[in-house]
Amino acid sequence: MSRTGPRAAAAALPAAALPAAALLAATLLAATLLAPLPASAGARDGMSATIRYTEYGIPHVVADDYAGLGYGTGYAAAKDNLCLLAQGVVTLSGERSKYFGPGAAPDGSLSSASTNLASDVFFTGVNRSGVVERLAARPAPHGPSEEIRALSRGWAAGYNRRLREGKITDPACKGAAWLRPITEKDVYRRAYALAMLGGSGMVTDGIVNAAPPGRDAPKAATPARPEVEAAVRNLMAGTGMGSNAVAAGSGATATGRGLLLGNPHYPWQGGRRFWQVQQTIPGELNVSGAGLLGSTTVNIGHNAAFAWSHTVATGVPFTLTELRLVPGDPTSYFVDGRIEKMTKRRVTVQVKQPDGAVKPVTRTQWSTRYGPVVTSVLSLDLPWTGWNAYAITDPNARNLRLLNTSLALGKARTTGEAVTALKSTQGLPWVNTIAADSRGEALYAQIQVLPNVTDDFADRCNTVLGRLMYRMGGVAVLDGTRSGCAPGAAPGTLQPGILNPDRYPVLTRSDYVTNSNDSHWLSNPEKPLTGYPRIVGDEESERSLRTRSGLVAVRDRLDEGRFARADMQDLVFANRVHAGELAVGGTVEMCRDMRLGEPCDVLAEWDVKADVDSRGALLFDRYWRKAAAAWDLWKTPFDVSDPVRTPRGFNTGSWAARKALVDAVRELRSSGIPLDAPLGDHQHVTRNGERVPIGGGTEALGLLNKIEAVWTPGEGYTEVRHGSSYVQVVSFDGDRCPDTRTLLTYSQSADPTSPHYADQTKLFSEKKWVTGRFCAGEIESAPNLRTIELD
Structure with a gap:
């Protein structure tokens, strides 16, 4: 249901353009939406729900x-x-x-x-700007839909009810002074922050620490090429996110229908x-899966006829302006040719303090017509000199549509309806959809919110630095002296400044599509996707070992x-180490030539997997991390005509590889770790004093x-920082319930007193799965x- 009438129309306009009466109406609307909920909000407003808990604490609402x-x-x-959610409330409140x-x-x-101080200054600045309230007050499709408004209002009331019950057992926040009831605004703040993670949220320190130069500042500064290359290479790695997904269609499945892996x-x-x-409104919505904490919707999941997952995309969701x-x-x-003043905002x-007292601290933030001034992007310094400075333009800083998109995907019945949902809601900030x-169709779609930067526009407007960064990584650095070099409406x-939804790569197949965080180009090697703007992703370039590993595994399966x-299911937890498949034979040959003895025998007997009982996996891991970036590692370089199988041919004469192997052997021996120790003995997590061995491995290994x-x-x-999280395999077979297996690797609850603190983590250790229960009878x-x- 969409809102109509003068009140909705007023909310869609910028405040400066509204007549007094309309401005008042929009203000009242925002106040109504975001007012604190009374303690009895759920019961008083007639809210009710039934929650049925199945194995491993999975709720069906x-x-x-x-x-x-x-x-x-x-x-x-x-x-x-509760404690993790409440921590987020404190963070977003500054x-x-x-x-x-x-x-x-x-x-x-x-x-x-x-x-914490940088975080508080950043989010307090966001809150003082009122941007979340303005976006929340806009009618759909520009702002939250009526369904999302109701979900968000109810979500806050449900959270508050649990808080009011006082049954807090998690020591992380039990009795904490910072626990408080929340409002609908808090729900929107979280969705807004998640949308910005690939842009403003990735350069928080660079925004907060930006300050005008002193008198002795350099006249100008341009980053050196090696610094630029390192920053571009590590662009999305700084977010700590990635993913794999494979969708198989009728021509590649035993059922002749769709099959999805999300990882x-x-x-x-x-x-x-x-x-x-699982969220169900009889006759209206029935969707099961997982959402990021604080989300009112399922972000990755399935319904009776459609399943989807997301992978972090290569599209660059921001531009810089010099x-x-x-x-x-x-x-x-x-x-x-005219002079404009920056906007100065003091944030307190x-x-x-060390003595426990609380005192105000004030910082100054600087902004321009192009966005806030920024002095660093990940590892790349962008000094504010007497000659130049840089601003970041983040279109997702005007995006509160993410929840609309997730709900629309949860309602889709076909891949075609999913594409329509993506294009009409335009809410995904930094991910692909697989x-x-x-019916047996497989879909890859990179429909997200990117700046409206085509290659022609970049050619006209990029600075010298921008031409380098755009070619290498799709990062545009635009000429701020020309107003026409700000991305315009498409x-x-x-919203103004974002790419036309028809300019993104979309591929529907009856065999398969896949993505492992490389660009759109080789979603299916039989149908390379080319001709898209560089800001969307690179083409005809070397793929990561993880991408190649997935494509090889899919092809091997289809050959059988x-x-x-x-x-x-076997595809993701086979733990095939593709780097080992390509290089362990040559490494053993090199090792024997070096007369190293025991390490050569250990690697020769390794099963080339990263299972918890794999002996030699740890030695190869420590060696390959040191060797992987060597320039002379492969005899056959990347070949665009054979992108899945190149580079290959391990170079046994690589001096970097030889040194890496010696260093790895010395490292393990000095740590008292046997060279043939099972991986799980030394890759594990500890939950309530119990050590849980963990299989799998780092990005460079290509698994x-x-x-x-x-x-x-x-x-x-000794502790996992990030990696496989919510894993789902969804199979469709006629009119029957979806045949689903899931696994939440770190389990449902972060509360160490919960029975669901480590139960699925132990399943993950043993490569076991949870059988999905979707239909009522199940x-x-x-x-x-x-x-x-x-x-």
């Missing part, structure tokens, strides 16, 4: 309407992860320094801020975790026969089951079914 569905979902989410001190680092789930790689700690849920400053006045800049946050439907878009559900863990000398990998037959009635 049923309600008569969207408000009730949000009510049950918010309650269940808070029951499992109050971390008040409660936890200014110097500690946030968990990184909502921005890249390196300190997102996300943090294991902090508030950017997935949480499983400003030519006025001599003697570094806070003014030239546009079209409350900061806990999907399959019961046809068919819901069509995919069944179990085959897709689908990505696991990035903290290396502790003398012990091994749910009702679950052993130890528990039901909660909320009214």
